[in-house]
Amino acid sequence: MKKIGKGIAAGFYPSGMSGGGDSSQAMVKVQPDGSAVVTVGSCDIGQGCKTIMAQITAEVLGIDYEAVKVVNDDTDNCPLSFGTFASRVTYVDGLATKMAAEDARRILFEIAAVMLECSEDVLEAVDSQIRVKGNPDKSLSIGEVAGAGTFGMRKFILGLGHYMRDPAAMDPETCECDPFCTLAWAASFAEVEVDTETGEVEILRLVNSYDVGKAMNPTHLEGQIDGGATMGVGAAMSENLHPFFPSLEFQPDNLGDYAIPTTMDVPDMESVIYECPSTNGPYGAKGIGEMTANTPGPAIVNAIHDAVGIWITNLPATPEKVLRALDAKGA
Amino acid sequence: MHTLELTVNGQTCRVEVGLKTTLLEVLRDKLYITSPKVGCNTGDCGTCSVLLDGVLVRSCITNALSVQGKSVTTLEGITEPGDIHPLQKAFHEHYGSQCGFCTPGMILASKALLDVNPSPTRDEVKQALSGNLCRCTGYVKIIDSVLAAADEMKS
Missing domain, CATH: 3.30.365.10 (Aldehyde oxidase/xanthine dehydrogenase, molybdopterin binding domain)
Known part of the structure; x- marks a missing residue:
């Protein structure tokens, strides 16, 4: 049986080295x-x-x-x-x-x-x-x-x-400090279809929204969001450095074995850009380069849970893991 | 060593090759044509793609002597020098390239598609590019670029 579920994940990310000094x-x-x-x-x-x-x-x-x-x-x-x-x-x-x-x-x-x-x-x-x-x-x-x-x-x-942000001083009593230049915020929304007989998960839709401070170049920004989201999809669905961890044997050593997403694996994606300016970035901009890969994975895992009630706690969510989890749940 | 004669981007070339030399090695190391990139060198990523008598092939797993007398087109040869192909223009305008490493292969794979199917659907473009990996773009803007180029080439 095929079941559909929806999931959300949110995150934040600093621009530049946490703690300053770069x-x-x-x-x-x-x-x-x-x-x-x-x-x-x-x-x-x-x-x-x-x-x-x-x-x-x-x-x-x-x-x-x-x-x-x-x-x-x-x-x-x-x-x-x-x-x-x-x-x-x-x-x-x-x-x-x-x-x-x-x-x-x-x-x-x-x-x-x-x-x-x-x-x-x-x-x-x-x-x-x-x-x-x-x-x-x-x-x-x-x-x-x-x-x-x-x-x-x-x-x-x-x-x-x-430009260099001073290294963040920490209060020795409370450990309080102000380590970040600025924080960018993100949320991803995923809709998936889980086949309970084969364990296959198809991502039907992925929406990624980012608070970028100021969209310096909206087209580039969408490209970066799409690219990061695709890395997130790969991490969630197919990419695995150590398939038999903790054994490090059989690790993939070429692009045929380490399965990064192809055009056929990428769902329809939508980028939502929100501009809440940072107080000190150039024209209010924030950096979102790395964080774009972070929220799609958990959103997909949450959507799988919404669809069939299982938690995949070890990525990627391969059909085998989905089926084993369904078995364990007694579904 | 064996003598290989082939046509590359319209020019006849003669090079000395070994039995195990690949077409990619001939193009890059003997003819100094660098648009076909060495990605995986195992035929998995598609960035070494070239057109062999109009058909898309992976030059890293194509034996050089197997193309004896054939015609090879690389990215450099899809237009006259100084011109820009509608696909190149569309990739530029629609941000179909980030780091650029996959771009030569992407454009040749797209050209191979548009040569036989001038009005592809989005799914047909996805299918045609499915053997070319890209780690930067998430493919969305690459597919947009190909569809835009198809529109432009029709009009």
Whole structure:
């Protein structure tokens, strides 16, 4: 008999190292033509580091995204970064990049203030221009400012940024401390169909919702949520490093044996993005990279329980485990 | 050593190969064509996929001498140099690629599908890509990209 069940799981996740102390630096150099080069030390493993750093720089300098180049390909030459892990790049490197871009913009304003004969604090950078707030006629293109600054005034328009949260101090009496930069929140909802004769579980629907603070790039974000959810589906349904644990024999040693999900194993998925800004992240953003794999598994296990009343406490939920649990329950 | 003559992306090539050399080794190590990736090297992941006389094959488990005189197309050869294929455009626009390691194989598998079925359903796309593994995207945006490319190629 086939039975349908629904399950929910929720979680939270910090951005960056819990306890603080992880560091990222960034450099933003404005070229004489008004384009910008960002250099950061965190690599792009497909999560979109280059895209997000370019977006932040373009936003601060008021220039086109296409006018920003991101260099992050060699940790020998790039500024310090603790690396791409702990859902930290958008948050920590993002803050460092924002500081560096603001520092570069300050130098541009110094140059433009001389050229426009005004004070630096009345200037703004928008539409590839540096202009006087409220008086758009009094403006210069960013290329004019950068060119005149570089060649006329011998300026080096290089902004520097360094973000590091102080290591969290702990009260020795109460152990109280404030270890997190920020927390992102998540919930997954799964609907499954369990075949009580074969033990097979089919995921009919999976909805994943995330509080991301600020969706810096909604398309990338959906991609990251889908990808993480698929890892969660794999962990829940098929991936097993030690099928005969505690014996470590027969562990899979190729992609044919270690069964990550294929297109046929991924259910219809839906992403719900919720924006509750963090107080100190760049534009309110939080990191959700790692947590996207966490909630789908428990939601699926809860849905199996809802369907047939068994608890799978050892993933993956293979047909064999489901059948054994049904037997034990006497169903 | 044996002489293998084959056509790769329209160009005739002649290379010296051993009895156990694979097509993937010929492409990457002899001809320096690097879009077919070395993933599992056991035929499980699909990132080494190429088109052999228009049919999708896994070059890592294709013996080089078995393609004597045949025509191989890799990602580099699906358009003229400098052009961009509608599938490449769609993968770009719909974020069908994250780390990019599976992308050459995904695009060739998609092309093999669209060549025989220009209006696939979502399920047919899933079926056609089921032999190509991706660890980043969850496949959703890859499938979106293929369907968008199919629409564009029809219009």
